[in-house]
Amino acid sequence: MVKAVVIRQTGGPEVLQYTDITVGAPGPGEIKLRQTAIGVNFIDTYHRTGLYPVAKNAEGFFVPGLEGVGTVSAVGAGVTSVKVGDRVAYGNGPIGGYAEERLIPAEKVVKVPPQLKDEQVAGMMLRGLTVWYLVRTLxxxxxxxxxxxxxxxxxxxxxxxxxxxxxxxxxxxxxxxxxxxxxxxxxxxxxxxxxxxxxxxxxxxxxxxxxxxxxxxxxxxxxxxxxxxxxxxxxxxxxxxxxxxxxxxxxxxxxxxxxxxxxxxxPRLADYVSDPKDYAQACAELFDVVVKGVVKIDTVSSYGLAQAAHAHSDLEGRTTTGSTVLVV
Ligand SMILES: NC(=O)c1ccc[n+]([C@@H]2O[C@H](COP(=O)([O-])OP(=O)(O)OC[C@H]3O[C@@H](n4cnc5c(N)ncnc54)[C@H](OP(=O)(O)O)[C@@H]3O)[C@@H](O)[C@H]2O)c1
Missing domain, CATH: 3.40.50.720 (NAD(P)-binding Rossmann-like Domain)
Known part of the structure; x- marks a missing residue:
């Protein structure tokens, strides 16, 4: 069992429940990721309220969150792009981020430059990829x-x-x-x-x-x-x-x-990085501007995973600046 934040019914921040969930072994093409920091984005609040509907699993809940960083703890059959121990991140889902550990398709993660700290990475993937398409593609x-x-x-x-x-x-x-x-x-x-x-x-x-x-x-x-x-x-x-x-x-x-x-x-980010080549290019250009210091990720509000509801209240209450992350 690992700690996670789940949503059983849509509503206010109080519907975010900190609980234990079971994460199985990775299937073909998947990896298991032991997460160190998780991005909290405004879209997570739309999933929580039901503005953007999300399907629940067979146990009647879903785990929100589209962005995170961590270390690969297991790989499924056919995965060659990453190995156990690699530090990787994702910024375009799939949903299921608010958890200590999760399964994710290997094609959704990228290796992270060692210069960047976990909280920076969790605060820059989804938002940075969004800015990439806003200024480079759209x-x-x-x-x-x-x-x-x-x-x-x-x-x-x-x-x-x-x-x-x-x-x-x-x-x-x-x-x-x-x-x-x-x-x-x-x-x-x-x-x-x-x-x-x-x-x-x-x-x-x-x-x-x-x-x-x-x-x-x-x-x-x-x-x-x-x-x-x-x-x-x-x-x-x-x-x-x-x-x-x-x-x-x-x-x-x-x-x-x-x-x-x-x-x-x-526009939606997902439609601008759905081609793996575009996703790889977007991540490379984003890492480049951050590693060079052209874009600094130094305004980050951090919360514990158990404080996800607090993070949502602050984000919706307009009290945050810069990025919001959950630290595991
Ligand atoms: N379509 C896409 O691909 C895509 C991808 C990523 C993000 N987004 C969107 O980009 C926007 C920014 O996302 P973010 O995660 O970086 O959030 P954010 O900008 O950190 O937070 C939202 C900000 O909106 C402003 N705001 C104005 N009226 C508000 C209200 N009634 N309630 C709450 N906030 C209000 C607040 O700033 P002030 O206090 O300065 O007004 C607040 O801090 C969101 O709408 C998000 O959904 C879209």
Missing amino acids: HQLKAGETVLFHAAAGGVGLIFCQWARSIGATVIGTVGSEDKAKLAKAAGCTHTILYKSEDWVKKVRELTGGKGVSVVYDGVGKDTFMGSLDCLAPRGIMVTFGNSSGPSPAIEPALLAAKGSIFLTR
Whole structure:
């Protein structure tokens, strides 16, 4: 038996139960991973509340979590890419992360550069891979471009600001407090806007000389979606990639024409790294920027595995900055 956090029914943070589970032997193509740190991402809260439904196992529960790092403790038949004792990480599921030990397909894990600490790795895989596709694949972010990023001091936000700075882009970042503004600025956010108290749409227009931005990266959703459309330059791209304030509203396609022939996309990381070659390339580029110090993973809120409910409350309560991890 190993310790794990399970969900038997959807609901608030209190449905996260710290308990014992049995982890069997790895099947063909699988490995068993003894985890040292586990990422807590906003998507885990959507799984917990049922916003994104997750199937339960035969015992009536599921283990949340899509990201972690640890040491291979056993390998199944046919696995040649890693061996027992290797230090590996994953950042694109499958679900089942909140546990001391888990089974995972070998193709989902990558070897980790020795320079990186466990908490950094658990805090950077899913969020860093997300930033990779946001700046490299979905849209090739360029030097001199000005973009808007909501919740710039969050986990994805701080990585995005640093990566965008290294490209030479100007980032306008919205934040929930003065402290978060300082953190985002230190990470390379050029301008910050306190979106709870300022007219942020007007401010974005002012900061861009009335033109608007080429891309809005909106992981906040309900509270910012409509305003975000008004921040775009003609033919700009609206990237609605999350719902920390609730799901974005439905809109008529004609609205995209009225807002300046803008593009709307609702991407998921899974669809950008589903090809193993893309996943390997994304991980390699992410490790490269972190090992070189271009992107620092130094703002990490850590909790014990048994404190997963506390971690969820803090994440949803907007008290965290940077990445959130569970340390085993
Ligand atoms: N589609 C994808 O591929 C993908 C992949 C990874 C993450 N995401 C999305 O990216 C977003 C950021 O993820 P993350 O894990 O790094 O989280 P995070 O940014 O660390 O936390 C969410 C932040 O959203 C802001 N926020 C605004 N309104 C909120 C509300 N009503 N309740 C809670 N938070 C609110 C808060 O920052 P302020 O206090 O500064 O407002 C909060 O800190 C999430 O929406 C997540 O689902 C999407």
